[in-house]
Amino acid sequence: MKIERATCAYAGVPVVVNADLEVSPGDFTGIVGPSGSGKTTLLRAVLGTVQPVAGTVRRRRGLAVGYVPQLETVDWNFPVTVSEAVLMARTKGRVLPWASPGERHEARTVLERLGIADLGRRHLRELSGGQLQRVFIARALLRQPQLLLLDEPTSGVDVRTRHDVLHLLADLNAEGLAVVLTTHDLNGIAAHLPHLVCLNTEVIGEGAPADVLTPEILQRTYGAPMEVLQHGGMPVVVDRSGSTDNVIRMRRGTA
Amino acid sequence: MDTLLEPFQFAFFRYGIVVATLAGGLCGLVGIYVVLRGMSYIGHGLSHAIFGGAAASAVINVNFYLGAGVWGLASALMIGRVTRRRVIGSDAAIGVITTASFALGLVLFGAFGVARKSVDAVLFGSILGVTAGDVWVVLAVTVGAAAMVFFRYRALLFTTFDPEVADVSGVNTARTDALLMLMLAVSILATMKVIGVVLIAAMLVIPPVTARMLTNSFARMLWLSVGIGAACGLVGMYLSYHLDVSSGATIVLVGAVVFGLTFAMSGPRALSRAARHTVSAPVMEP
Numbered sequence: 001m002k003i004e005r006a007t008c009a010y011a012g013v014p015v016v017v018n019a020d021l022e023v024s025p026g027d028f029t030g031i032v033g034p035s036g037s038g039k040t041t042l043l044r045a046v047l048g049t050v051q052p053v054a055g056t057v058r059r060r061r062g063l064a065v066g067y068v069p070q071l072e073t074v075d076w077n078f079p080v081t082v083s084e085a086v087l088m089a090r091t092k093g094r095v096l097p098w099a100s101p102g103e104r105h106e107a108r109t110v111l112e113r114l115g116i117a118d119l120g121r122r123h124l125r126e127l128s129g130g131q132l133q134r135v136f137i138a139r140a141l142l143r144q145p146q147l148l149l150l151d152e153p154t155s156g157v158d159v160r161t162r163h164d165v166l167h168l169l170a171d172l173n174a175e176g177l178a179v180v181l182t183t184h185d186l187n188g189i190a191a192h193l194p195h196l197v198c199l200n201t202e203v204i205g206e207g208a209p210a211d212v213l214t215p216e217i218l219q220r221t222y223g224a225p226m227e228v229l230q231h232g233g234m235p236v237v238v239d240r241s242g243s244t245d246n247v248i249r250m251r252r253g254t255a
Numbered sequence: 256m257d258t259l260l261e262p263f264q265f266a267f268f269r270y271g272i273v274v275a276t277l278a279g280g281l282c283g284l285v286g287i288y289v290v291l292r293g294m295s296y297i298g299h300g301l302s303h304a305i306f307g308g309a310a311a312s313a314v315i316n317v318n319f320y321l322g323a324g325v326w327g328l329a330s331a332l333m334i335g336r337v338t339r340r341r342v343i344g345s346d347a348a349i350g351v352i353t354t355a356s357f358a359l360g361l362v363l364f365g366a367f368g369v370a371r372k373s374v375d376a377v378l379f380g381s382i383l384g385v386t387a388g389d390v391w392v393v394l395a396v397t398v399g400a401a402a403m404v405f406f407r408y409r410a411l412l413f414t415t416f417d418p419e420v421a422d423v424s425g426v427n428t429a430r431t432d433a434l435l436m437l438m439l440a441v442s443i444l445a446t447m448k449v450i451g452v453v454l455i456a457a458m459l460v461i462p463p464v465t466a467r468m469l470t471n472s473f474a475r476m477l478w479l480s481v482g483i484g485a486a487c488g489l490v491g492m493y494l495s496y497h498l499d500v501s502s503g504a505t506i507v508l509v510g511a512v513v514f515g516l517t518f519a520m521s522g523p524r525a526l527s528r529a530a531r532h533t534v535s536a537p538v539m540e541p
Contacts, residue, residue, distance in 0.1 A: 049423055067420055069419060074417070075416070078416050079467060079472060079473045081471065084474070088409065088412060088416065088421075090409070091425055125471075
């Protein structure tokens with residue numbers, strides 16, 4: 001799947017300009033950037049729900065794509081159990097409302113693989129953030145995708161859940177599934193991925209974290225000065241201007 | 256016992272009670288999607304818009320279902336057109352267009368000297384106006400809606416829960432939405448004579464919200480909502496005859512009592528389950 005010089009716009013206002021993105025089987029790519037930088041729009045262009053006004057999106061014929069939306073967009077109170085939510089992915093081939101034994105077996109296999117087989121009868125509201133994320137990954141996997149897209153999969157979740165989700169995605173990627181996710185978490189997620197795309201309306205940099213998490217690229221991506229330290233062989237991004245002390249001193253006029 | 260069976264000797268009551276029971280079940284069925292999609296105001300607005308069509312049909316002597324149906328469809332299209340301009344929100348567009356249509360209906364009824372009682376019957380529902388033809392219309396619409404929910408169950412559920420993911424998963428969400436709007440408009444049209452335009456919105460909301468307090472499963476909620484709606488229609492119509500008051504008002508009041516009792520028995524936790532549908536999901540914190 002390849003995006004070439006794509007420009008996407010909402011109501012005539014360009015949100016993504018001249019963006020290139022290539023995803024091959026087995027890739028694991030993170031799209032990083034500030035709020036409003038076009039991360040979700042680029043993901044939707046990959047998904048096909050946003051059509052670029054210029055440029056091209058080439059998708060391999062028959063490519064099966066699974067999509068996991070932001071958890072914040074999900075109605076936690078919707079009256080569905082975990083099994084009902086996962087089986088929603090089965091929309092083709094059967095018109096009867098209830099699941100066939102084969103479909104139930106398939107759903108159970110995916111839930112077991114993600115370690116949430118015992119939650120099938122639970123309501124979404126009764127789940128933790130990590131469990132809920134697994135439910136929606138399970139729903140996407142039930143479509144047997146070759147490419148999995150996730151929009152901010154760790155937004156608002158705790159550190160342990162973030163680790164769990166990251167490890168789960170790494171395992172799925174190791175089995176051959178291509179994964180593309182958006183994230184604003186540079187240290188917790190982006191630095192751990194093999195390939196990053198830094199986006200601020202246009203692609204600022206692309207490559208391994210060590211190559212793109214540099215002060216110069218981060219400054220152009222986020223519009224703020226950042227330092228990059230090394231810890232255990234991995235880049236650690238430090239927000240230089242955003243420290244609370246500096247902001248307070250600037251507001252008091254003492255900086 | 257004779258008092259209980261007495262109304263059944265009248266054909267209008269037999270027709271009325273069948274139509275009310277079917278109408279209650281139909282509202283319970285369609286109302287599930289109306290409530291879960293946060294479309295209650297559209298249901299309210301469409302019923303008011305159709306009132307204008309009902310008045311125009313009466314004045315120019317056109318078949319009620321045809322005139323009111325075309326009027327309702329035109330109102331829905333106009334709402335869509337105004338909303339697309341983006342300057343006016345859909346709620347405001349519904350408010351302007353449907354209320355104007357309702358007002359036009361009142362003016363037409365007044366100007367052409369339609370009896371006050373006939374106007375009240377359209378507004379609040381009446382058992383007296385129900386004919387054998389109405390029974391067949393409501394039965395056909397109920398069977399059609401049930402068939403649509405049965406055969407499009409998965410698409411309707413997925414589109415209601417998560418339209419974006421449903422779209423990329425191969426569900427034709429635009430067609431599903433259009434079918435739902437059509438089902439809603441036709442249901443309002445079919446049940447209007449018994450429940451009345453002013454009170455239909457309540458019957459689209461009360462059964463599903465009551466059902467929501469009783470279960471966390473969509474499939475069970477569907478059955479419960481249809482059952483509660485049908486029971487309210489049956490009991491409400493029966494009480495309407497004995498109390499000699501409007502059928503729509505009695506059916507809605509029975510629904511309100513069922514809602515109150517369910518709330519009292521299932522506790523505030525269940526109510527919050529039902530009410531939270533209008534509140535966005537919380538942001539998870541570490």
